[in-house]
Amino acid sequence: MKICIISFDFWNYDEHIAAALRSKGVEAYHINIGAYKHKDFSAKITNTFSKVFLKKNIKNEKRQNFILEQLEALGHQDQILIINPELIEEKFHLEIKKFTSRYIAYLYDSLARCPAESILHLFDDIYSFDAQDVAQYGFTKINNYNYLEKVEIEKNPEFDLVYLASYDERLKMLYKITDQLEKMGMTYRYIIVGKKTWKKNLLKLVSFTGKDKSKKYQSRRVNQKNIPQFYTQGKVLLDLVRENQSGLSFRIFEAMALGKKIISDNQSLKNYDFYNPENILILKDDASNLNKAFFETPYEPLPEEIYRKYTLETWVETVFELK
Incomplete structure (x- = not known):
């Protein structure tokens, strides 16, 4: 074939x-x-x-x-x-x-x-x-698919929360979350990619915060092979949906493979069979329900049959009718 x-x-x-x-x-x-x-x-x-x-x-x-x-x-x-x-x-x-x-x-x-x-x-x-x-x-x-093999859970990640995404309207929500994290004394690291990121880099220089390593803005995309390594640096991954979108991003499935908890504003997550409030925190519009306790409990592994349902192997069997 x-x-x-x-x-x-x-x-x-x-x-x-x-x-x-x-x-x-x-x-x-x-x-x-x-x-x-x-x-x-x-x-x-x-x-x-x-x-x-x-x-x-x-x-x-x-x-x-x-x-x-x-x-x-x-x-x-x-x-x-x-x-x-x-x-x-x-x-x-x-x-x-x-x-x-x-x-x-x-x-x-x-x-x-x-x-x-x-x-x-x-x-x-x-x-x-x-x-x-x-x-x-x-x-x-x-849905999108889990393209990664399962990896051993990182025991001592450097940051409480990590986020990687394009430069777009989601920054408004990201800054709300950042404010909450700083109030709780929690650490974070995010990389924002896009042609317009020069604006943020200029502001960082003007405000003398250019050495702030928790936020990175860059025009060049991150090599996809390096994305899992970036996510291992965080205890929890952040997933923010784009405007007019309800589907599941790759972040959800990368979190599965890496054994990471995830915080998201995608309200549809509660409708999926992998949803577990111990692993997934669904944010309110103002991020007011972001809490420190979520970061302090361990990730609960998914049952194997649910995990396999979202793998790339199952995805290609379905789309290309290989069964």
Whole structure:
């Protein structure tokens, strides 16, 4: 069997899907359109000029042609999975679909955040992690996955709480939590990634807090291979959901593998079979229920059958109908 995954893999999670398929004897490929780069500096300048003055992103067009070039080399695929298909124009979807017998999509953003309604009719099956979209559009519900092997629980983590995320509206909630932690005398460490982080770094310099190691703002993403190591530094992980999103982030599943408790503002967590108030603290809007006692009790391991339900192995068996 030949399967191809096509995605804009910013955080390098999707390559794990291809690796899991290969472990099952599947001939699997991953086309990461986010890895496409301009051939030279002049091409970059031309694209910048086009975006500013012609309102046309040449790079996006070239990325999509790159997909077709890769598929020409790979040949016909039994299945092609597109992750967040709104990043590809309909005319390219129609060409990609010619290379497969089963064309499927996985939405790990809500349609409210990433509209894709105009192209959904192109797919044989659509999977979504967002419960509201599943209810409204009849998608097949599936969560993100636990891609990590179980690891031994870190006995003496350096910080009480750690957080890694993009620079976005979630910072407002993060600062509420920070205030609460400081009042309780608890330690924390967070890394915020994004192009606009220069603003925060400038403020830190102006306010003479540039040496504050508890907060780090950077434009370059963290290598996905280093994310688990970062999380081992914390006793508890923090998970904050984006606006118009109810699906489960990878943070939930990374916490499972690492044996870490988690604090989240995702109210839907209480509806899942892995929910245990000893392991998961669901925050109120003002974070007023954040308490020191939650940090002082140990993590309670999940039953094996529940743990396996959320592994990547189960995920690929379900999405690609391998059972």
